[in-house]
Amino acid sequence: MQLILLSGGSGKRLWPLSNDARSKQFLQLLKSPDGTMESMVQRVVRQIREADITRNITIATNAKQRDVIENQLGENVGVVTEPERRDTFPAIALASEYLKMEKGCPDDEIVVVMPCDPYTEAGYFESIGKMVQAVEQNAAELVLMGIKPTYASPKYGYIVPDSPIHRFTDSPLNVSRFTEKPTIAEAEKLLKQNACWNGGVFAFRLGYMTAIAEKYVTAGCFKELQRKYSEFPKISFDYEVAEKANSVAMVPYNGAWKDLGTWNTLTEELPSNIIGNGILGNKCYNTHIINELGAPIFCDGLKDVVVSAGPDGILVCAKNTSETIKDYVDKLIDRPMYEERRWGTYQVLNSQDFGDGFKALTKTITLKKGKNISYQIHHHRSEVWTFVDGEGIFVLDGKMQRVRRGDVVNIPAEHFHAVKALTNLTFIEVQQGGPLVEDDIERFEFDWSRVKL
């Protein structure tokens, strides 16, 4: 059995902590059972493993998230990257073809697709087990999870079972139809028909899905298919697959199910009212501080407010209006000030514009032991690196030198350079030039096996 986790999202609603390179599912704000902090995606993967559903996890995502997934989940999960953002049908089609072409899974392999970030409890994963059983027993071509609604919400899609039953059950039910985002009045009627919310969890046999995918795109190998990705129609899995299926069954789930995608819902699940450096005065009620900066935050006289600060900015919002941030965030984002990469992390400390086309940008950069930054040149900037912790190998125009705490290297524009961390390695980078943009970078191959010290 194979499990596909869909990881997308721009994370606008959790600004300033989330950005294009760090969507909400990667924020490490939840408490794991061992007391450390974990992200939503780390929590889901831990729950999957605890429920012993499968070890075969593949994450379908975009290229920008690849590094942070590798950092947070290690190398025990497969990663399929979409060449561009389209919709859920193309993403699931691509991941299914990956299972077939790259992992060699047979047509009758059972596949479960689920979002990477629902906040749920153990029963959710038991329901996934029942979905797998239902596919095994050929209950339907497609099996969905139905979330027992708690109110007549107009925001969700509904799955309507074919016969109104009067007791909530957890056995598979046949599905008669789908209704996307009804009015509240319609939703109330749907609830009387025992309709459930569509939680975006699907189970099917691999061959069923690849047959649909191959109606649009065929290829001799996975790399070729990936190149042809734009030929898939931009359409959701619900419209392209679920609504057209000959037989659909639903396994109901009646338990905690939350989307922690806004500050309002996320703060309800935080382990403490203060994360990071902060103080709440004694006239604060139901107020949360989430502070990723070094400097402290002080709050007083606030009720139902969330204060969140990170390198990208500071949010201060009444919890019930925190969703409005998504309408403003495009005005607030300049460039990411913090990124988690395959090799480690960087944070922008300061940016100075001298008005003559010349700028300076100061970063702190930490490489993880054994990782390296690629051999590269910049055309429009010089860099000075001051090493402040750890040891590494620095390369400038092919010449290698050992660097450690206290060393300084000067990298003029147009010079080839790279660094590899022998231990965790931290340095301060001062970039100078103009324009100073992340993509003023040209990467080259470098053979680290040549390194002999």
Next chain:
Amino acid sequence: MQLILLSGGSGKRLWPLSNDARSKQFLQLLKSPDGTMESMVQRVVRQIREADITRNITIATNAKQRDVIENQLGENVGVVTEPERRDTFPAIALASEYLKMEKGCPDDEIVVVMPCDPYTEAGYFESIGKMVQAVEQNAAELVLMGIKPTYASPKYGYIVPDSPIHRFTDSPLNVSRFTEKPTIAEAEKLLKQNACWNGGVFAFRLGYMTAIAEKYVTAGCFKELQRKYSEFPKISFDYEVAEKANSVAMVPYNGAWKDLGTWNTLTEELPSNIIGNGILGNKCYNTHIINELGAPIFCDGLKDVVVSAGPDGILVCAKNTSETIKDYVDKLIDRPMYEERRWGTYQVLNSQDFGDGFKALTKTITLKKGKNISYQIHHHRSEVWTFVDGEGIFVLDGKMQRVRRGDVVNIPAEHFHAVKALTNLTFIEVQQGGPLVEDDIERFEFDWSRVKL
């Protein structure tokens, strides 16, 4: 005629923008008539000059504020620094002796003492003119300004005239007594007796004050007096001088008079709801953003809230509880993250602790054209300076070199160094070592006239 401005205060109530080195009176948040931003002390000095009261201004302050005063007011004001913080009587005594011994003012010179930061209008300075007249006409030994009360406040000292009069006047009245911080019921009675608030503005002849000072401390020169400063009793001018005077008169002032010493009162006078990089969503009411950081602040769903962010931290407070910050600020202050110095400014960008007694601290430093940092050594830290704008002369162990944008210098611990700015000069400093404290510094003389390039 001589004017003494008293500049003290720790600035706790306006955290995070104020700190020990930058009290509230130096925050440049008010709009001057020419459209630029000015601080409270710059506003008062501008008003004194506009009212043409005197050109002879002396500021009595502590050593920590000397640099910022010179930066904001230039060299056209005298500065007397107290060797330690005591109270208003010692401060005024010291400044008076300075006028006598250093400036050579005669005993019959008229002196006005006032706070450096009241937020008032032109009439206030007209009243000061009337106080000077009253002393000239020998109306009393000591003339005070009485602020017409707007309500029965228990927070102020009251000046009670000797006969209850029934119409508010601006002629000098004889004073019968003082009452410090009465109950509200007592204050209501005082208002019926035409009592005024004591605004801390005093006028007298210099010889009157120096005679009182010399009861406690005498010295052959001002430097000696300054060394003996701790011999002055820790007592306020009101108790030591005003309450013991044989004759006291009061000039009433009936006009705007505010202490912009809390975020609540300060925000009422700001030229805009947003100072710095910020956005207020359309569900904000009477909310202010004051942002000295580069990254943006977004607020929504807030009413009567002030959000203030600077290198030292972030405050989010209901305006009517903003005074509580003073009770928390000692827990929040670590070291100043921004300082205005005689030679320019610095800001701490980042501080890293590697857990082995070793730390790194990154600063951006800007020297003003023509200014220099003193010739110095550090015992426990090395420094790397990357110059990012301007030109200067850098000295290391007596050897001079010209530095400009793009240059990097490495300063090991125990090595002598200094820098002088030929134009405005900006560099990024990475300090490394342990402990990293501002006072790991030993200063030496350096003869800049030797510099020949």
